[in-house]
Amino acid sequence: MILQRTLGQPISATGVGLHSGERVRLALYPAPADSGIVFRRTDLQPAVDVRAEPSLVNDTRLSSTLVTDAGVRVGTIEHLMSAFAGLGIDNLLVEVTAAEIPIMDGSAAPFIYLLQEAGIADQDKPKRFIRVREPVEVVEGDKWVRLDPHDGFTVELSIEFNHPAFNRAPQKVKIDFADHSYVDEISRARTFGFMHEVEYMKSQGLGLGGNLGNAIVIDDEYVLNPEGLRFPDEFVRHKILDAIGDLYIVGHPLIAAFSGHKSGHAMNNALLRKLLATPSAWEYVSFKDPLDVPSSFHRLPEVR
Known part of the structure; x- marks a missing residue:
């Protein structure tokens, strides 16, 4: 079990x-x-x-x-x-x-x-999983997020920033956790922000603890962190990290394919609320036989 x-x-x-x-x-x-x-x-x-x-x-x-x-x-x-x-x-x-x-x-x-x-x-x-049985989607203008039925867990996200630092890097990534490790490929991706946003953020009481030690900071052209990026596509990998955290607020692993374009915390939460409000779109499942668990969850670290 x-x-x-x-x-x-x-x-x-x-x-x-x-x-x-x-x-x-x-x-x-x-x-x-x-x-x-x-x-x-x-x-x-x-x-x-x-x-x-x-x-x-x-x-x-x-x-x-x-x-x-x-x-x-x-x-x-x-x-x-x-x-x-x-x-x-x-x-x-x-x-x-x-x-x-x-x-x-x-x-x-x-x-x-x-x-x-x-x-x-x-x-x-x-362990109780939530299996998505029907597609659920939230769309706001050119932004969207979606959950589809899938026997595993995949995340596919794209971002869109017309900025030199982003144009040098891939802005779309798909991770199938049957083949990829969260710890190795997602967990180290850092949050990011722009210098020109700092004063506005501070006026809103936000970003007061931010610095080059806890965020990627970008000016009009370059990444300012002396060590550079941890991954060539660290920006979109961090968005995947965020999405996984936002989705886990539902309290259970999702057996589903999550995808989105220009998504953020608000849309991720709206998607969860829409899923829970659509009883036909999901169900709780547990597995007695470990071999029945989708392979995306086989990479969870061993208990010790």
Whole structure:
């Protein structure tokens, strides 16, 4: 039987919030089967728990942010959620001392490292997947995202920036996770932004913690980071990383083909909400025999 997963032991790290600029302590704890991913704001008295679910993604300005009816926020969750998806972790308690997850190096790789250091443990309940049974699509002008039935998990995204740094790189990538490793090919791709956006972002209270150590920064022509890009197509690979994290807010791995053009956090969330609102388009499935699991999920790291 394919089982749910949590951490083997607690682990913590400290970093800075990308948008708030605040110092944040992040602590990850094992959680019971069927509890999902729960964020706990320990800086509030009493502490407040916020469950990761699509209906609570109520701020998508440059990140995915959970906002409760009472206004409690947990922001920039997509890179951490992407790491959970990449390692197949179903249940976890995430404690944070601020309203935002630390940005680390702008990718999911530091979170992958933390999770692997803590170890991954099987639990006594079957893992539940969401199988997409009918196409679901969200279109806004020339932007679109889509989920199609597929016996596995693939992501195909394209971006469109009329800019020299982007014109030198592929702006479309398809990853079939039956053949490719999330950890090796997606997790290290960093977030990116333009110098000319910095002042506007700061006027909106965003990007206050951004620097060349946690984002790719681009001027009118070039990438400013001295080390350059980690992949020739790092920009679109990061969009794939974001999309995987945004989709995992549904709480289960998707058996589907996800595709999109010029998509972002808002559209990814709108797609999840439309999927859940269309009962005929999806179903929960579990697998007693590991050989029945689609090959896209065979690459999940071994439990240790």
